[in-house]
Amino acid sequence: MRVEPAKQPDGEFAAKSTAAIALATPGGGAIEVEPGGKPTWTCSVCSEPNAIEATICATCGAPFGRLLEEPTRRPEIRPQTAATWSFVWPGIGHWKAGYRADGVARIVLFAWTFGTLMVLLVARFGTGGLGPVFPLVALFLVAASAVYTVSAIDAYRLAGGDPPLVSSRVLLWGSAVLIVASVALASFLTLPAARQ
Numbered sequence: 001m002r003v004e005p006a007k008q009p010d011g012e013f014a015a016k017s018t019a020a021i022a023l024a025t026p027g028g029g030a031i032e033v034e035p036g037g038k039p040t041w042t043c044s045v046c047s048e049p050n051a052i053e054a055t056i057c058a059t060c061g062a063p064f065g066r067l068l069e070e071p072t073r074r075p076e077i078r079p080q081t082a083a084t085w086s087f088v089w090p091g092i093g094h095w096k097a098g099y100r101a102d103g104v105a106r107i108v109l110f111a112w113t114f115g116t117l118m119v120l121l122v123a124r125f126g127t128g129g130l131g132p133v134f135p136l137v138a139l140f141l142v143a144a145s146a147v148y149t150v151s152a153i154d155a156y157r158l159a160g161g162d163p164p165l166v167s168s169r170v171l172l173w174g175s176a177v178l179i180v181a182s183v184a185l186a187s188f189l190t191l192p193a194a195r196q
Contacts, residue, residue, distance in 0.1 A: 025067040041067060046169040060169060074098030082159035086152040093155025102158075102168060106151045109175060113144040116182075132189050139185060143178050 020034040028044030031052075040049045043057040044066055050057055055064050075098045086093030091106030117140040124130050130137055154164035166174075 026071060027067045027069040028071070029067045031067070046167070060172070077159050079156040079160040083152045083156040086155040087148075090148050090151035093152065094158065097155060097159045099158055102154075102164075102171075105168065105171060106147060109171070110144060110147045110151070113140050113147055113178070116140045117144050135185050136182065136189065139178075139181060 020032055022030045022032045024030050025044070029042045029047070031039060031041045032049070033039045039052040041052060041054075041064060042049050043060060043062050045062040046057060046060040048057060048059040050064075056062065075096065077097050082093035082097045084093070085096050089107065090110040091103040093103070094100070094106060095103030117137065120133055120137050120140065124133060150166050154166060157164055
């Protein structure tokens, strides 16, 4: 910590800290105070800084009160077991490891990507190939495969006490990108048919 002298009103010099003070909170995240600045709090979910007046995180919507919650005791599960459950269906390994919100997010995301892939394949069954829906099939095949693989790796890591490769924030943004990409592709593929 760097300390520089500051002159007191009576002419004396006193030590003045120029380093930020960070206080870790029980629920994760921190409250930080910089000298001469406004205090901020770091979200325990997405690690984004927020003004101290904010009652919810501007990025992910997590409440300020979550910083003060006592951490919940997670169930004991071997990393191999968590990964195996994720291979059964992505997200179940997270659920078994005590990360229920992350587990539900991955269960729903895989159901959407895999379900859409199956609908596209069944719709084109017996028509002599994928034809114009090939880009959509490829997009959802890559997305479903990524969710399947990364969920198993993350369940293994979380059960072992390590941070996940893909955070909830990245998963949220990835889902948004997938929605935009699929809508853009579907629109592009249906425009020629609509013009006829």
